[in-house]
Amino acid sequence: MRAVIAEDLYLLREGLSRLLEAHDFEIAAAVDTAPGLLAALLEHTPDVAVVDVRLPPTFTDDGLRAALDARRQLPGLPVLVLSQYVEQLYARELLADQAGAVGYLLKDRVFNDDQFVDAIRAVAGGGTVMDSEVVSKLLGRRSRDEPITRLTAREREVLELMAEGRSNSAIAQRLYISEKAVGKHSTNIFAKLDLAPSNDDNRRVLAVLAFLNS
Amino acid sequence: MAEHLVADGRRVGWFFAVLVALVCAWNMRIGNVGWPVVLEVAAVALVILWAPPSVRRAAPVALMLVGLTGILLTLSDKLASVAAQAAPGPRGGFVSAGDVVDGRAEAWHIVLLLQSMALLAAGVWLIWGKDRRLLPVPADPAATLARWARPRTLALLLPVAAATLLLLVDHGGAHPDWAGAALTAGLSLVVAWLFPAVGADLAAVAVIVLALWGTGDATAPPATIGAHNNGFPTVLTIGVDWRMALLGSVEAGAILAFGVWLVPRTIVPHARSVLRPEPDPELAGRVRQLTRTRADAVDTAAAELRRVERDLHDGAQARLVALGMNLRAAERLVATSPEAAIALIAEARQTSSKALTELRDLVRGIYPPVLADRGLADAVRALALDTPLRVETDIDLPGRADAPVESACYFAVAEALANAVKHSGGRVAQIRIRFTPDHPRSRKRPDPVPGLLRIEVTDNGAGGADPARGTGLHGIERRLATFDGILAVSSPPGGPTMIVMEVPCALSSPKTSTS
Numbered sequence: 074m075r076a077v078i079a080e081d082l083y084l085l086r087e088g089l090s091r092l093l094e095a096h097d098f099e100i101a102a103a104v105d106t107a108p109g110l111l112a113a114l115l116e117h118t119p120d121v122a123v124v125d126v127r128l129p130p131t132f133t134d135d136g137l138r139a140a141l142d143a144r145r146q147l148p149g150l151p152v153l154v155l156s157q158y159v160e161q162l163y164a165r166e167l168l169a170d171q172a173g174a175v176g177y178l179l180k181d182r183v184f185n186d187d188q189f190v191d192a193i194r195a196v197a198g199g200g201t202v203m204d205s206e207v208v209s210k211l212l213g214r215r216s217r218d219e220p221i222t223r224l225t226a227r228e229r230e231v232l233e234l235m236a237e238g239r240s241n242s243a244i245a246q247r248l249y250i251s252e253k254a255v256g257k258h259s260t261n262i263f264a265k266l267d268l269a270p271s272n273d274d275n276r277r278v279l280a281v282l283a284f285l286n287s
Numbered sequence: 288m289a290e291h292l293v294a295d296g297r298r299v300g301w302f303f304a305v306l307v308a309l310v311c312a313w314n315m316r317i318g319n320v321g322w323p324v325v326l327e328v329a330a331v332a333l334v335i336l337w338a339p340p341s342v343r344r345a346a347p348v349a350l351m352l353v354g355l356t357g358i359l360l361t362l363s364d365k366l367a368s369v370a371a372q373a374a375p376g377p378r379g380g381f382v383s384a385g386d387v388v389d390g391r392a393e394a395w396h397i398v399l400l401l402q403s404m405a406l407l408a409a410g411v412w413l414i415w416g417k418d419r420r421l422l423p424v425p426a427d428p429a430a431t432l433a434r435w436a437r438p439r440t441l442a443l444l445l446p447v448a449a450a451t452l453l454l455l456v457d458h459g460g461a462h463p464d465w466a467g468a469a470l471t472a473g474l475s476l477v478v479a480w481l482f483p484a485v486g487a488d489l490a491a492v493a494v495i496v497l498a499l500w501g502t503g504d505a506t507a508p509p510a511t512i513g514a515h516n517n518g519f520p521t522v523l524t525i526g527v528d529w530r531m532a533l534l535g536s537v538e539a540g541a542i543l544a545f546g547v548w549l550v551p552r553t554i555v556p557h558a559r560s561v562l563r564p565e566p567d568p569e570l571a572g573r574v575r576q577l578t579r580t581r582a583d584a585v586d587t588a589a590a591e592l593r594r595v596e597r598d599l600h601d602g603a604q605a606r607l608v609a610l611g612m613n614l615r616a617a618e619r620l621v622a623t624s625p626e627a628a629i630a631l632i633a634e635a636r637q638t639s640s641k642a643l644t645e646l647r648d649l650v651r652g653i654y655p656p657v658l659a660d661r662g663l664a665d666a667v668r669a670l671a672l673d674t675p676l677r678v679e680t681d682i683d684l685p686g687r688a689d690a691p692v693e694s695a696c697y698f699a700v701a702e703a704l705a706n707a708v709k710h711s712g713g714r715v716a717q718i719r720i721r722f723t724p725d726h727p728r729s730r731k732r733p734d735p736v737p738g739l740l741r742i743e744v745t746d747n748g749a750g751g752a753d754p755a756r757g758t759g760l761h762g763i764e765r766r767l768a769t770f771d772g773i774l775a776v777s778s779p780p781g782g783p784t785m786i787v788m789e790v791p792c793a794l795s796s797p798k799t800s801t802s
Binding site: 126127133134157158160161162163165179180181184185210 | 636639640643644647650651656657659660661665668669672673
């Protein structure tokens with residue numbers, strides 16, 4: 074799998090490269106600026122891009138903008154955005170094109186390399202991975218709103234893990250329930266959120282989106 | 288050094304005591320006690336003996352002054368006695384008419400002159416002699432003079448000048464009105480003590496009048512004055528000849544010069560401050576307001592820094608210490624008990640995660656990253672998303688305000704929303720932000736700004752919010768006041784609550800928001 078890395082801090086960039094190489098990724102390019110990122114994405118069209126939000130030249134959200142720009146030109150280009158902090162606003166912007174294959178994680182998730190690499194693979198496979206902090210805020214704030222109040226506590230837990238990009242089997246393992254039970258819970262969630270039956274992956278993305286855009 | 292000076296001062300004091308005794312003895316022998324001189328010398332001697340070292344250090348100057356005065360008095364009395372021989376009559380002065388007539392004045396004058404010159408020489412020796420012990424010559428004489436020319440010091444001239452003037456105006460030395468002079472001096476002293484500035488001004492006027500009066504009489508032809516002379520030299524009361532006129536003019540000139548020197552140091556600055564036009568009340572109010580808000584801003588900033596310091600110290604810093612300790616323990620255990628080491632390392636990883644979380648929260652509290660990235664509009668939208676209420680935003684900003692203004696507005700909205708969540712019990716909040724260029728409130732100021740930023744935060748809760756009660760709203764108000772912003776709260780019981788904030792400011796750079 075070919076990856077492009079955009080990170081302005083040398084140590085982190087090298088660390089990410091080594092981590093991905095150790096997990097059988099091929100580093101197509103490792104860049105340190107937003108314009109460099111856009112050029113690299115358009116040139117290499119990698120299987121996945123790992124992008125730091127804050128990049129030169131302005132050190133604000135240049136990385137995010139470059140990633141969104143690239144996705145406008147190459148729809149569905151898998152992008153995992155890393156940041157020192159997470160904002161729902163940015164999560165919404167990433168999810169807005171409804172094409173999936175996006176991730177938004179806190180930088181410290183890199184500490185758990187297995188989960189981190191799983192997340193990258195999930196994004197590369199077209200899934201949606203949102204940081205648990207985004208998800209928990211989302212669920213917390215929606216407490217007085219309509220759709221979420223219809224979910225049971227267990228269904229919320231399932232949705233939370235779903236939004237974090239876990240597969241059904243990972244969710245089952247985490248909650249100590251059977252995979253079949255997870256499937257039942259997700260069907261209930263989709264029903265309660267009025268998501269029309271379609272391909273399961275797409276519905277998972279839409280379930281997360283439904284919240285973010287509600 | 289101080290001990291040394293005291294010893295020197297004592298020695299000079301004894302010298303004076305001996306001198307006084309000699310003068311008294313001489314005076315008694317010639318049957319004429321020159322009391323004024325004796326008292327003068329005795330006073331200086333006492334001062335030198337008993338005064339604190341700082342005053343004693345001035346002894347040489349006192350010596351010179353006494354010496355100079357003595358020379359001047361002697362010379363003028365000599366002139367007077369010459370005049371008295373020409374026109375005999377009652378006279379004051381320290382050599383009696385009898386002395387003048389019988390010629391003893393000559394000897395007396397010589398003694399006084401020698402004595403005065405000796406005093407002058409002693410002062411000069413003490414100051415400029417090889418030791419220069421008693422009075423260090425000031426490095427900057429002008430500065431020293433300026434230090435003495437303070438209102439309270441200058442005001443002390445008032446009693447002296449006023450009493451002298453009264454004595455002169457009244458009867459001269461012939462029938463001096465001592466009681467009146469004393470009363471005047473006393474009253475003037477009270478004025479000078481209570482109102483040093485006024486006293487100093489009056490003293491300057493009195494000195495000038497004194498000089499003019501003295502000059503007038505001293506230079507008047509003898510015929511017009513006759514037996515009375517109310518002018519300078521003050522010791523004279525009888526007839527005037529050209530030498531008298533010369534001496535009087537010199538004396539008066541010196542006093543006049545002193546009076547003129549006083550004017551720019553007393554009357555002029557006071558007149559300037561009194562005659563200055565009334566300050567513009569609007570401007571004065573603005574200065575007061577700026578002073579207050581500046582103090583508030585500094586306080587707030589200091590408190591923020593303290594909070595950041597405390598948070599770092601108790602949070603991330605402590606976690607990093609724990610992290611280091613865990614890693615060290617793991618290092619030691621890795622050979623003997625790898626499992627325990629792995630557990631410690633896992634714990635270290637969690638600790639570092641917690642440290643990062645704390646740092647993140649801290650940064651968000653200081654300056655939210657999204658505010659830096661996107662500006663007020665998107666930061667408020669992000670805030671709305673993070674708030675556990677349904678928050679509708681209606682924001683239209685054509686540019687970005689200065690970072691401090693953005694920050695103040697952001698935290699104001701955050702506080703208002705937090706209040707809505709905690710206290711209102713409402714389910715929906717609305718935030719409306721607009722910028723009006725050229726708004727009257729932004730133009731009608733001593734320093735006009737391009738426009739007015741208006742923020743409205745409304746919730747459909749129970750109302751009854753009282754800005755006087757909570758510290759939160761008051762904090763917003765103070766924070767906005769730094770930028771001349773205001774806050775108004777409308778929260779009738781039963782709701783809705785509406786908080787309006789207005790901040791005059793400029794917006795710069797084109798719109799960068801993506802939404």
